[in-house]
Amino acid sequence: MKFSWKVLVLWTLPALVIGFFFWQGTFASTPVDMTRNAANSRMTYGRFLEYLDANRISSVDFYEGGRTAIVESVDPELDNRVQRVRVDLPISAPELISKLKEKGVNFDAHPMRNDGAIWGLLGNLVFPLLLITGLFFLFRRSNNLPGGPGQAMSFGKSKARFMMEAKTGIKFDDVAGIEEAKEELQEVVTFLKQPEKFTAVGARIPKGVLLVGPPGTGKTLLAKAIAGEAGVPFFSISGSEFVEMFVGVGASRVRDLFKKAKDNAPCIVFIDEIDAVGRQRGAGIGGGNDEREQTLNQLLTEMDGFEGNTGIIIIAATNRPDVLDAALLRPGRFDRQVTVDAPDIKGRLSILAVHSRNKKLDPSVSLEAIARRTPGFTGADLSNLLNEAAILCARRRKDAITLTEIDDAVDRVVAGMEGTPLVDSKSKRLIAYHEIGHAIVGTLLKDHDPVQKVTLIPRGQAQGLTWFMPNEEQGLITRSQLKARITGALGGRAAEDVIFGRAEVTTGAGNDLQQVAGMARQMVTRFGMSDLGPLSLESQQGEVFLGRDWMSRSDYSESIASRIDSQVRGIVDECYENAKKIMRDHRIAIDRFVDLLIEKETIDGEEFRQILAEYTFVPEKPQFIPQL
């Protein structure tokens, strides 16, 4: 977007010039168009004289000072039909007039038409006018566009970077399922509405509230609801908007924002993704980022610069509180942290209630059932789910949303759009074996989540999918559960290996293997679940680019590092052998499942367990059923 003005200039100028030629063409040299009413046919001068001699000409009209004429001729061979044709006359034909008189032909001369000249004049004027207005707008636009030539003069003055909503129109009733957070923030509303209540007893009103939680849990919504409940304006900007190419732009945006906010106090200033600007200073690869640091410093200065009772409350949102600069979290700045987590089953139920208000649900659909089916869904996922279901309902021309639409919408939200079905081929068979491999291992291991269904319908990136029912409310995970998950994830590759042989294994297991490696490594380095003993050897991974020091990542020696590697390898090898053994032991059942899956495309978990029980012992898995 940033440099689009250049493109604009480059493309608009040639367009204007071409337009100019075009206009000149149509207006300036408009030919005197006397043939407009005449027939399009032409007659030679010689033929015209012949006709004249044969008395077949009834009238002649001269145009263009006598250079052309429209002639009416009569054709006796065609029932004396009258024809109008054009004749180009030689310039020196003075005897023609006398001949016409002699033959008694009607003739008339018409003056040169002038409109051509007028259009020409207009055409000549239109272009410069167009060019001037065009250039005028171009310059005005490029001055306002960030990064345009005017930018160097008016750094960061661009007003469009933060948004102000005088009334958000959102109330606490629209936010559901995060009751604790709502209660905490209820107080902020009172601060804004009746500050005297607090200042009278000498309480300092907090300046900043930090909302911490994963994306889609309703942080933005909550901030808007506070503004809506308190009836104050809502200013919002995203942390990433502060971070610019030019040093100083971000800082000046912060100044702008706070100036506007002070003019409109009491109000809410909402800074989304504050981690983009508020990361630890001087961290990350390649040292600090001057621009970001300046912006952050400006933010801190502004927050210190106004007293708690000016009526501005800053709400910031992040899902990475661990990377924030400590100065931001000091008392007097974002001294309140409110956690906004993904909702539990009760929370999901109440969020579903909010979002189903304007949807038509079939009486057979209970919101409880949907809440049960959607562990791990955030508020945004649930709202998306109901919307997808409504779209499917409309597409299928139903009057109300039924359980079928809900099921399909869940699949779609979790795994992406349904792709085109696979054609029958060797690779379809291979994918079927891969998925059945996951499902068999998952079903036979006592500590694995039960299979919900296996499908061969491609969705999103995946060609086939095995769905498991995660056990909700499961806070702690045991070592054998982790090993079961690793074995289950290896089930796909194990099936390929055992059935088709080493040479035929495919890239389809890439994703599985990534998960396997991650889980196995964490068992060793974070959870102390290997022969290395209960040592925590690594804190969370993946922060190198997010601002923490990258040197502190491994606090162990080279020799420990190689022992970690061999422990990880040991776990994975053991699990893989186990998965392969399960494949070899259940070959007959697997072949039957694959035929069934290719025929039906989807096998339900219950049916899967029943069929498998005909061949072998299938362990019972108690499912935790959350109470509502």
Ligand code: ADP
């Ligand atoms: P975040 O800012 O945490 O990423 P948003 O507030 O932008 O999430 O949520 C996106 C949308 O999801 C909201 O507009 C709303 O429709 C829905 N949503 C999320 N959480 C909730 C909730 N707790 N209650 C009701 N709707 C929610």
Ligand code: MG
């Ligand atoms: Mg948000």
Ligand code: ZN
């Ligand atoms: Zn797989």
